[in-house]
Amino acid sequence: MARFRFQISVSVDGFVAGPNPSEDDPLGEGGMQLHQWAFRLAAWRKPHGREGGEVNASTAVMEEALANVGATVMGRKMFGGGPGPWGDDPCDGWWGEEPPFHNPVFVLTHHEREPLEKQGGTTFTFVTDGIESALEQAKEAAAGKDVALGGGADVAQQYLAAGLIDDLELNVVPVLLGGGTRLFDNLAGADLALEQVRTIEAPGVTHIKYSVSA
Amino acid sequence: MARFRFQISVSVDGFVAGPNPSEDDPLGEGGMQLHQWAFRLAAWRKPHGREGGEVNASTAVMEEALANVGATVMGRKMFGGGPGPWGDDPCDGWWGEEPPFHNPVFVLTHHEREPLEKQGGTTFTFVTDGIESALEQAKEAAAGKDVALGGGADVAQQYLAAGLIDDLELNVVPVLLGGGTRLFDNLAGADLALEQVRTIEAPGVTHIKYSVSA
Numbered sequence: 001m002a003r004f005r006f007q008i009s010v011s012v013d014g015f016v017a018g019p020n021p022s023e024d025d026p027l028g029e030g031g032m033q034l035h036q037w038a039f040r041l042a043a044w045r046k047p048h049g050r051e052g053g054e055v056n057a058s059t060a061v062m063e064e065a066l067a068n069v070g071a072t073v074m075g076r077k078m079f080g081g082g083p084g085p086w087g088d089d090p091c092d093g094w095w096g097e098e099p100p101f102h103n104p105v106f107v108l109t110h111h112e113r114e115p116l117e118k119q120g121g122t123t124f125t126f127v128t129d130g131i132e133s134a135l136e137q138a139k140e141a142a143a144g145k146d147v148a149l150g151g152g153a154d155v156a157q158q159y160l161a162a163g164l165i166d167d168l169e170l171n172v173v174p175v176l177l178g179g180g181t182r183l184f185d186n187l188a189g190a191d192l193a194l195e196q197v198r199t200i201e202a203p204g205v206t207h208i209k210y211s212v213s214a
Numbered sequence: 215m216a217r218f219r220f221q222i223s224v225s226v227d228g229f230v231a232g233p234n235p236s237e238d239d240p241l242g243e244g245g246m247q248l249h250q251w252a253f254r255l256a257a258w259r260k261p262h263g264r265e266g267g268e269v270n271a272s273t274a275v276m277e278e279a280l281a282n283v284g285a286t287v288m289g290r291k292m293f294g295g296g297p298g299p300w301g302d303d304p305c306d307g308w309w310g311e312e313p314p315f316h317n318p319v320f321v322l323t324h325h326e327r328e329p330l331e332k333q334g335g336t337t338f339t340f341v342t343d344g345i346e347s348a349l350e351q352a353k354e355a356a357a358g359k360d361v362a363l364g365g366g367a368d369v370a371q372q373y374l375a376a377g378l379i380d381d382l383e384l385n386v387v388p389v390l391l392g393g394g395t396r397l398f399d400n401l402a403g404a405d406l407a408l409e410q411v412r413t414i415e416a417p418g419v420t421h422i423k424y425s426v427s428a
Contacts, residue, residue, distance in 0.1 A: 012384070012408060012424070013398035014228040170226070172386075174408040174424055178401060184227035187392060194226060194388040199415035206413045208420050210226070210388055 002142060004135060006149040006156055007065050007169035009034040009205075011177045016153045019179040026077065028180045034173050037205040038062065047100045057202035065169070070142025072105040073134050073159075074150030079107045079124065092116065093124065101150075104141040106134045108155060131158050153181045161190045163214025168194070172206045190214070216356060218349060220363040220370055221279050221383035223248040223419070225391045230367045233393040240291065242394045248387045251419040252276065261314045271416035279383070284356025286319040287348050287373075288364030293321045293338065306330065307338065315364075318355040320348045322369060345372050367395045375404045377428025382408070386420045404428070 010016050011034060018028030027034070038044045042053030043062040080094035099105070099122040106127050113126040127134040138147040149159060159165050170183075197209040224230050225248060232242030241248070252258045256267030257276040294308035313319070313336040320341050327340040341348040352361045363373060373379050384397075411423040 013401075014396075172422065174410040176398060176401070176404075176406055176408065178404075182228075184390060187227075187390070190390075190392075192390055194390065196388040196415075196418060196420065199413060199420045201410075201413035204410060206410065206420065206422050208386065 002070070002139060002144055003146045003166040004139075004149065004159070004164060005065075005069075005146050005167040005169070006151075006159070006165050007171065008151060008153075008156065008183060009038070009171040009173055010183055011173055011175050011180075013176045013178065014182050014184065015177040015180040016151075016183045017181040018177045021181070028177075030175065030177050031180065033175045034171075037171065037173065037202065047102075049096075049098070049100075057200055058205060058207065061169070061171075061200055061202070061207045065148075068146050069103060069148045070145025071103050071138040072101050072148045072150050073131075073138050073155075074105060074107055075152050075155035076107060076109045078151045078155070079105075079109075095122070098122070104138070105150070106138045106141075108134050131155070131162060131164070135159070135164060153183055153185075156183065157186045160184075160192065160212070161187050163190065163192065163212075165212050167197075167209065168212050169207060169209045172208060174204065216284070216353060216358055217360045217380040218353075218363065218373070218378060219279075219283075219360050219381040219383070220365075220373070220379050221385065222365060222367075222370065222397060223252070223385040223387055224397055225387055225389050225394075227390045227392065228396050228398065229391040229394040230365075230397045231395040232391045235395070242391075244389065244391050245394065247389045248385075251385065251387065251416065261316075263310075263312070263314075271414055272419060272421065275383070275385075275414055275416070275421045279362075282360050283317060283362045284359025285317050285352040286315050286362045286364050287345075287352050287369075288319060288321055289366050289369035290321060290323045292365045292369070293319075293323075309336070312336070318352070319364070320352045320355075322348050345369070345376065345378070349373070349378060367397055368400075370397065371400045374398075374406065374426070375401050377404065377406065377426075379426050381411075381423065382426050383421060383423045386422060388418065 008016055018031035021028035041062055043059045045053040098119040102121040105124045107124050109126050112128050116124040193213045194210040197211055200207040222230055232245040235242035255276050257273045259267040312333040316335040319338050321338050323340050326342050330338040407427045408424040411425055414421040
């Protein structure tokens with residue numbers, strides 16, 4: 001059975017972005033620290049077109065996160081560009097000419113737009129009729145493979161609150177951000193049961209995978 | 215070098231007690247779930263005067279938490295009893311005739327009181343001149359062994375904010391409480407660096423140990 005999966009890096013005090021995020025600094029103050037464990041991995045660098053990197057206990061986690069994904073869902077801000085509507089000169093997001101997804105990506109937005117085809121198998125399809133529709137379209141495009149949720153936190157909260165996420169992996173990074181965007185917020189009324197699937201200790205991060213049921 | 219250690223169970227969404235705590239239910243709604251992993255361990259049951267229990271990957275963590283502790287510091291509410299001053303009929307806390315500490319316990323309070331000696335090596339000493347004094351007295355009493363912080367969250371936050379905790383172990387339990395008391399709160403201005411020491415996967419809990427430096 002195909003799963004709807006979400007993995008995200010989080011500080012020990014529960015933030016997925018630091019205080020005062022901006023257009024230029026969407027991760028907020030200190031937020032970049034949450035992703036250092038990934039940036040230094042060969043398993044992350046290669047699909048992002050970068051050389052080098054190391055192999056460690058996080059490698060299997062990263063490979064698992066990238067494997068068997070048939071489609072991706074993400075929020076408008078994760079796609080990139082300014083906050084306004086598409087307009088006459090719509091931005092192409094910040095994923096470059098060959099985005100690292102290599103599968104169909106469904107972008108949640110309030111503004112209609114034609115699909116945007118990139119190199120390497122990534123086509124961005126813009127969905128204006130809600131999170132359930134985006135997930136349905138992604139599942140159909142995934143043709144039996146899993147669907148990955150690319151973020152960000154606001155979209156993840158909506159999917160969590162709706163009880164639609166099957167697998168949740170937290171990459172817990174030993175840093176206190178002291179403020180910012182919490183992953184577990186705006187979930188009032190959601191009745192979610194978590195089961196701990198497995199934990200992996202790696203340099204500078206602990207990976208904990210949960211299966212979620214509503 | 216003796217360490218000042220704190221270990222606490224925390225929900226995936228960062229709460230150490232659930233919503234609406236009360237005198238009768240100090241852990242709040244759902245808060246008891248945070249401690250089931252410990253209650254079922256033989257290594258927890260034996261020092262608390264209970265029989266049975268299981269041995270699993272948490273056993274070594276529990277044994278480590280109880281070993282080499284020469285003294286304990288705790289808050290007034292963790293000692294137990296009502297919120298008022300000691301009065302004519304001071305309560306004895308909720309730790310019974312033979313408390314599980316078996317070492318000198320320093321209780322932070324605003325109300326002076328004579329020391330209270332219990333069976334099995336536990337004497338409660340009441341400290342009214344602040345967290346640093348309590349820690350100093352405990353370190354002296356520990357005579358080279360470590361000092362454990364017994365909680366609760368408000369006292370832990372004061373010690374964290376003051377940069378006085380050396381070792382922090384989080385027992386991360388796969389439950390979402392959705393509200394309640396956060397461990398990482400009221401820490402404005404504290405500049406703490408965490409280093410991940412080790413992670414242990416156990417049934418229904420992940421133990422992550424950090425060393426903390428201010």
